[in-house]
Amino acid sequence: MKRNIARCLLAVAGLVAPILPASGARAQDDVVARGEYVAIASDCGACHTVPGGAPFAGGLAFHLPTGTLYAPNITPDPKAGIGQYSEAEFARALQKGIRRDGSSLYPAMPYPSYARMTDEDMHALYVYFMRGVKPVATPIVQDGMTWPLSMRWPLTIWRWLFAPDPQAVRQAMAARQFPDPLVARGSYLVEGPGHCGACHTPRAITMQEKALTAQDGPLYLSGGDAVDGWRPVSLRGEDRTGLGRWSEQDITRFLATGRMPLGAAFGGMTDAIGHGTQHMSDEDRLAIARYLKTLSPTAHTVAGGWTYDPAASQALHAGDVSARGARLYVDSCAACHRTDGHGYPTTFPPLAGNPVVMDPVPDSLIRIVLEGNTLRATRQAPSAFVMPGFAARMDDGAVADTVTFIRAAWGNGAPGVTAADVGRVRRTLSPAHPPASLPMN
Ligand code: HEC
């Protein structure tokens, strides 16, 4: 019986043999397609592609205290790009932070997270970059790289101290128990390729993330340091300042469209969505959401959940705008965000109960009022809505009063901000937005 099956298989193999090259090519195409998906889930394009530029030809500038570092060209061009990287060298760069020439990479490249990626995903990624990406011969010139930025040995020490060992990490991952395979997939996507913690986890003074996985404790994804003035909020279960009141569906919708009833994407998150999550499968977005919902609130959570308090709305309706912040809000903001603070969900985000508005760090809130923002079009939400900037119309005191009003109103109950806070954020903005000489009112 066994032998018959074996003979049968041989016969089939014989039949199949002549068309093997074609199916081999198809298998190769499958690997390229899989690798392309891994590149999306890992968001390589957010840093290595500039808006309007050739894919992966390099780009994003990182302003480090020691100079400006540009993400390199990672197309398969042998001179300008990574065409000469072997698969082992590629995996070493991505997971250990070691360049082909043996020097260490800046952790601006999120290799401590990529250390978690499986061999299978790494292989597909390599095949995609070598065969699926168009070579671009233009090198990225690191013209801002002066000593000591060009000096890489301190990075080697950093790596020894803080970078996880991919082997050990994989063993720890295999030992973890998950209640649900979807949560397991979500933990892989978030902690590994998605490198969400690179933005959403606070960093120590020596720049390493204070926690790299959910197992490292409640600092993981508890809200990161402001990047270019934008503060990545907590993705844990806090009711007011985290994802406590977001449903799985709110999260998946946000990752697909950049908007949801409780808020809209801005700052680095628009890139994470634009290059990454909006192109992922529904199932993977659900896996991420389900995993995030397993993260408990951080210890320093403000006691009590958020509930809507109509007092501010009633006062505004009754025409009570005695406080300057309330008056400024009615004049400048209420047309879109409404006096009841509910906005027009998915078009003009609500400010009532919005984690960004209640965030302990008010930087992105101040920044968005100063600079405005465009709610970017995504595949599933193709229209763009504009929040105007008020930098030229409001001085620091007026912005502080308006922001203090929205942080206190509608049950938000978050502490106020001062003109000095606004001044600090204003100084980080481009000179196109000088402080206004004529305050509005
Ligand atoms: C958060 C930004 C960021 C993301 C995301 C990112 N990179 Fe990088 N990458 C960088 C920066 C910055 C450098 C240069 C670091 C340096 O010079 O020390 C770099 C360097 C590299 C290098 C070394 C190239 C060389 O000069 O030899 C490779 C290879 C690379 N990245 C591939 C990838 C791939 C593949 C992905 C997606 C899986 C990815 N990167 C995602 C920022 C990023």
Ligand code: HEC
């Ligand atoms: C480049 C930095 C960056 C990366 C990487 C990043 N985020 Fe964010 N994220 C932000 C910033 C900044 C905000 C705050 C602005 C906003 O709400 O859009 C944010 C907000 C969010 C919010 C909305 C929270 C709220 O209360 O408004 C969710 C959900 C989220 N991120 C999930 C993720 C997930 C999941 C990943 C990984 C797949 C990720 N982020 C990766 C920067 C980042």
Ligand code: HEC
């Ligand atoms: C013309 C309509 C309009 C006006 C006027 C306006 N906004 Fe907005 N606002 C928007 C839109 C659209 C967004 C979403 C933009 C984005 O996040 O990319 C937004 C976003 C915000 C956010 C971020 C919310 C989140 O979670 O993403 C805050 C905070 C905010 N506005 C506060 C204000 C304040 C304070 C004022 C008055 C000083 C104001 N807005 C005036 C349209 C407006």
